Amino acid sequence: MLGPKRELPWFAGSVLVLLVLAAIFSSSLAPQSPTEGDITQKLIPPIWMERGEGAHPLGTDRFGRDVLSRVIYGSRISLLVSLIAIGVAGTFGTALGLISGYRGGLTDAILMRLTDVGLSLPTILIAVVLVAVSEPSFRNVVLVIALLLWPRFARQIRGETLAIKEQDFVALAVVAGRSSAWIIRRHIFPNVVPTLLVISTLQVGYVILLEGTLSFLGVGVPPPNPAWGLMIADGRGFLATAWWITLFPGLAMLLTVLAVNLLGDWLRDHLDPKLRQLGSRAAAPEEPAAEPGRTVSEGHAHGPAARADRA
Amino acid sequence: MTHAAPPLLVVEDLRTHFFTRRGVTRAVDGVSFTLHAGETLALVGESGSGKSVTCLSLVRLVPEPAGRIVGGRVMFAGEDLLQKSPAEMRRVRGKQIAMVLQDPLTSLNPALTIGTQVGEVVRLHQGLRGASLRERVLDSLRRLRIPAADTRLGHYAHQFSGGMRQRVSSAIALSCAPRLLIADEPTTALDVTIQAQYLELLKDVQASAGVAVILVTHDFGIVAAIADRVAVMYAGRIVEMGSTLQVFDNPSHPYTRALLRCLPDVALKRQQLVEIGGQPPDLARLPPGCPFAPRCPERQAVCDEAFPATVDVARGHTASCWAVPARTPA
Numbered sequence: 001m002l003g004p005k006r007e008l009p010w011f012a013g014s015v016l017v018l019l020v021l022a023a024i025f026s027s028s029l030a031p032q033s034p035t036e037g038d039i040t041q042k043l044i045p046p047i048w049m050e051r052g053e054g055a056h057p058l059g060t061d062r063f064g065r066d067v068l069s070r071v072i073y074g075s076r077i078s079l080l081v082s083l084i085a086i087g088v089a090g091t092f093g094t095a096l097g098l099i100s101g102y103r104g105g106l107t108d109a110i111l112m113r114l115t116d117v118g119l120s121l122p123t124i125l126i127a128v129v130l131v132a133v134s135e136p137s138f139r140n141v142v143l144v145i146a147l148l149l150w151p152r153f154a155r156q157i158r159g160e161t162l163a164i165k166e167q168d169f170v171a172l173a174v175v176a177g178r179s180s181a182w183i184i185r186r187h188i189f190p191n192v193v194p195t196l197l198v199i200s201t202l203q204v205g206y207v208i209l210l211e212g213t214l215s216f217l218g219v220g221v222p223p224p225n226p227a228w229g230l231m232i233a234d235g236r237g238f239l240a241t242a243w244w245i246t247l248f249p250g251l252a253m254l255l256t257v258l259a260v261n262l263l264g265d266w267l268r269d270h271l272d273p274k275l276r277q278l279g280s281r282a283a284a285p286e287e288p289a290a291e292p293g294r295t296v297s298e299g300h301a302h303g304p305a306a307r308a309d310r311a
Numbered sequence: 312m313t314h315a316a317p318p319l320l321v322v323e324d325l326r327t328h329f330f331t332r333r334g335v336t337r338a339v340d341g342v343s344f345t346l347h348a349g350e351t352l353a354l355v356g357e358s359g360s361g362k363s364v365t366c367l368s369l370v371r372l373v374p375e376p377a378g379r380i381v382g383g384r385v386m387f388a389g390e391d392l393l394q395k396s397p398a399e400m401r402r403v404r405g406k407q408i409a410m411v412l413q414d415p416l417t418s419l420n421p422a423l424t425i426g427t428q429v430g431e432v433v434r435l436h437q438g439l440r441g442a443s444l445r446e447r448v449l450d451s452l453r454r455l456r457i458p459a460a461d462t463r464l465g466h467y468a469h470q471f472s473g474g475m476r477q478r479v480s481s482a483i484a485l486s487c488a489p490r491l492l493i494a495d496e497p498t499t500a501l502d503v504t505i506q507a508q509y510l511e512l513l514k515d516v517q518a519s520a521g522v523a524v525i526l527v528t529h530d531f532g533i534v535a536a537i538a539d540r541v542a543v544m545y546a547g548r549i550v551e552m553g554s555t556l557q558v559f560d561n562p563s564h565p566y567t568r569a570l571l572r573c574l575p576d577v578a579l580k581r582q583q584l585v586e587i588g589g590q591p592p593d594l595a596r597l598p599p600g601c602p603f604a605p606r607c608p609e610r611q612a613v614c615d616e617a618f619p620a621t622v623d624v625a626r627g628h629t630a631s632c633w634a635v636p637a638r639t640p641a
Contacts, residue, residue: 167417168412168414168417168418169417169418169419169420171372171410171412172410172412172418172480172483172484174372174404175370175372175404175405175408175409175410176404176405176409176432176435176483176487177401177402177403177404177405177406177435178401178405178435179401186423186431187420187423190420190422190423191420191421191422193422
């Protein structure tokens with residue numbers, strides 16, 4: 001009745017579990033080295049085709065490197081870039097959003113104009129410029145992405161903060177003699193955690209695509225690292241003859257982004273503070289287990305908040 | 312009632328105005344009253360009469376920048392709260408003044424457990440930790456008769472009923488042992504059966520701790536049940552003030568009489584309730600005379616000319632109305 005009650009996102013969940021496992025255990029899962037190839041083994045097609053070889057199930061690229069191994073190792077780069085960039089941008093953006101929303105006034109005006117500037121930066125241009133003045137490196141990719149990402153967090157968290165600070169418990173905390181810093185940390189932050197989780201998840205797909213784009217343009221993670229975007233760029237010249245070099249990293253990227261976005265949607269349905277409010281209003285009677293279905297969704301809704309509480 | 316000790320709270324000519332595009336709204340316009348330790352003062356009046364803004368002004372929580380306290384003094388335990396720096400004010404608020412608000416739904420943080428929220432106040436004010444902290448938290452919950460307090464500690468606000476939430480809010484408010492409790496319509500969101508129960512509790516706790524209470528309400532039933540004194544507010548001013556008995560026995564201001572006529576009365580077998588005609592005045596465009604004059608059944612020519620002076624009806628009972636003859640002060 002209140003909000004969609006979707007089942008657990010099995011597809012998204014299993015794709016992501018596979019991806020994380022692939023990233024962690026790359027070295028034992030990958031049959032070959034991702035960076036070194038035998039030039040004599042170049043452009044071997046996948047195993048089910050004529051000329052395919054058992055040693056290279058998804059074929060090899062133009063340097064004879066194993067495509068499967070590179071796709072597996074590529075998950076590492078995608079995940080690491082996403083985690084670090086979102087971690088950096090999320091921390092910075094959340095802090096700014098909380099301060100901006102809670103303080104209001106001039107602080108808010110300045111920080112939000114800064115955010116507007118951040119939101120209007122041309123992504124690819126910035127990346128190209130940054131790489132032009134320094135070397136392409138893992139660190140630079142993360143920096144560029146974080147730079148582009150933080151305003152999204154700041155905006156959302158500020159909006160959320162504006163709503164939360166009007167609640168009575170914040171006024172009561174002021175009456176109780178709490179400092180602004182304490183109120184932000186203890187009362188506002190735990191209430192934005194669900195939102196933060198949802199935004200973070202929804203950004204993962206964007207970051208992976210962005211990282212792919214940057215790599216494709218040659219301003220991302222430098223070769224010979226097996227970034228998916230880099231592999232797609234590599235295979236571009238051989239699309240007609242050796243499509244597998246491009247297809248498999250592309251598929252990996254597609255599946256990952258799709259899975260992450262599905263998970264993000266699911267999380268949003270279950271953690272949305274507005275839906276949660278409705279749920280808690282309706283569940284006001286003494287017995288929390290009044291309606292089994294809702295109890296389940298509330299268990300989810302309050303889980304992360306509870307974890308944040310203990311952290 | 313005579314009080315040997317100096318009053319805990321003296322409010323003198325408090326004025327809080329809101330500056331809007333439409334002009335200046337005089338939400339609180341010259342409110343004065345005193346309150347002794349252990350006493351309960353009820354602020355009564357229609358919506359928009361300035362009850363809540365008066366309370367917010369006392370703790371300097373008027374929503375800025377639109378609202379501003381433009382005049383008056385709030386002497387709390389001998390110090391003027393309006394002269395304090397924000398840091399000093401913070402110490403006073405936390406240690407000496409606590410609040411309970413109308414909506415028990417948003418008074419508690421939905422993301423923290425009840426135990427955490429009560430515990431933080433206790434820790435802040437008493438510096439307790441670990442097992443002794445837990446004991447104190449349980450004490451303050453039990454004091455407000457929250458059943459199974461020890462299992463309830465780990466629960467969240469949404470797992471409590473409205474009445475229970477209001478008890479938890481009150482437990483939080485009272486656990487720092489304040490000298491003044493400001494309760495802004497604490498029972499409005501509660502069922503009638505729970506209301507009486509809650510008020511009983513509040514009265515008990517107040518009596519045992521000697522807390523002074525300012526109770527905002529528009530319900531005379533609550534006033535009769537719990538208040539020692541009543542201040543009736545209209546258009547940002549106190550129009551009548553006296554002990555509960557005095558005001559109920561001898562309502563002197565026509566507005567007070569009109570309010571009392573709005574109540575069903577079982578003893579008098581009154582069948583029909585009498586409403587007050589007209590609307591409360593626009594606080595941004597107050598007439599020069601008595602603001603109640605347009606709705607007043609006893610209106611005279613003088614009512615439109617000047618605001619009536621406050622006169623003594625009896626000892627400790629005042630009213631601001633031209634129709635009330637001034638008595639020689641006893």
